[in-house]
Amino acid sequence: MKRKKNSKAIPTSRRVGTRRNGKPAPDKTTPPASAKSSSAKHSIFIVDDHPLVCEAIAGLINQQTDLTVCGSAGEYRVAMQSIDAARPEIVVVDISLGGKSGIDLIKDLKAVHPKILTIVFSMHDESLYAPRALQAGARGYIMKSEPPEKIVEGIRQMLAGKIVLSDPMRDHLMTQLVGGKAATAIASPLESLSDRELTVFELIGQGLGSSQIAKKISLSIHTVQSYRERIKEKLNLRHAAELIQHAVQWIQSGRRMK
Numbered sequence: 001m002k003r004k005k006n007s008k009a010i011p012t013s014r015r016v017g018t019r020r021n022g023k024p025a026p027d028k029t030t031p032p033a034s035a036k037s038s039s040a041k042h043s044i045f046i047v048d049d050h051p052l053v054c055e056a057i058a059g060l061i062n063q064q065t066d067l068t069v070c071g072s073a074g075e076y077r078v079a080m081q082s083i084d085a086a087r088p089e090i091v092v093v094d095i096s097l098g099g100k101s102g103i104d105l106i107k108d109l110k111a112v113h114p115k116i117l118t119i120v121f122s123m124h125d126e127s128l129y130a131p132r133a134l135q136a137g138a139r140g141y142i143m144k145s146e147p148p149e150k151i152v153e154g155i156r157q158m159l160a161g162k163i164v165l166s167d168p169m170r171d172h173l174m175t176q177l178v179g180g181k182a183a184t185a186i187a188s189p190l191e192s193l194s195d196r197e198l199t200v201f202e203l204i205g206q207g208l209g210s211s212q213i214a215k216k217i218s219l220s221i222h223t224v225q226s227y228r229e230r231i232k233e234k235l236n237l238r239h240a241a242e243l244i245q246h247a248v249q250w251i252q253s254g255r256r257m258k
Contacts, residue, residue: 041065042159045088046072047079047105048121049097053144057092057121060148067155076100080108088116090155093138095122095129096202100217103129103136103195110137117158121151125254126169128188131176132195140164190250192234200227205247 044061046069048054058069070086073079075098083091091109095102106118119140120133130141139158142150143166154164165173193201196217203213210224228243237243 041068042090042155043068043070043086043088044155045070045079045083045086045091047074047091047093047097047102048072049074049094053094056148057151060152061155064152067152074098076105079105080112083109083113083116087113090117090119090158092119092121092151092155095120095124095133101195101199103132103199106133106136106138119151119154119158119164123254126166127172128190128198130165130169131173132198134163136195141169142166189235193231197227197231197234200224201231201247202251204228204244205249205251207248 044067046054046057048057051074054072054074058072061067061069070088071082073082077099079091079093079097091105093102093105097105102120102122106120109116109118118138119142120129120138121142121144122129123144126141126143133141140154140163142154142164146166157164190198190201199217200213203216208216210221210228213219214221214224228240232238232240232243235243235246237246
């Protein structure tokens with residue numbers, strides 16, 4: 001005699017994925033809400049050679065529900081290595097760094113990681129440095145004299161696809177664009193310096209000699225001396241003492257265009 005198969009149905013309340021009250025049971029493979037919100041945050045990396053500044057910016061950014069700081073560095077080499085590992089969406093960078101400059105960092109990041117957005121947050125005069133930063137590949141420039149909240153606002157504007165500049169800086173760039181050669185003719189002589197020449201000029205103003213500059217930005221002394229000669233020619237300075245005096249005065253003025 002054949003045995004009857006047990007065709008007893010499984011009660012609805014005991015089926016897999018269903019509670020006794022008939023409501024679907026939670027999917028155990030679904031990550032908790034906290035994990036979702038964390039993964040949805042936009043990652044920010046900070047490059048600034050002042051630890052207190054890094055800490056302050058990080059604290060402000062981490063207070064936001066949609067942003068998080070994934071790392072920081074104070075000099076070029078460490079920054080490049082750390083950013084390569086962290087792969088942030090946005091890098092906040094200062095102009096003056098240990099090793100190469102922030103402009104160099106922006107250029108190299110653009111070449112190696114073109115999808116990473118960069119924004120400058122610096123005390124350096126935006127009328128002189130913002131155009132250079134934009135040409136290097138940055139998407140914005142904010143002065144440190146602005147309220148700290150501006151950097152958060154700038155990050156969100158960049159994420160929305162906008163270029164972040166102050167109103168005076170926008171006017172300055174538009175004047176150059178519309179004025180063409182006439183606008184260039186009345187520009188500061190400092191604008192005629194290349195990015196590397198401007199870096200050397202700044203380091204001269206900080207009191208560094210040729211050998212110290214060469215070591216700091218990884219160049220030969222001969223190359224630094226060549227840059228010094230070019231700077232003197234472009235700024236119409238006759239000798240080394242005049243170059244040093246001019247550079248020191250520029251630093252003391254807050255690196256403003258003359």
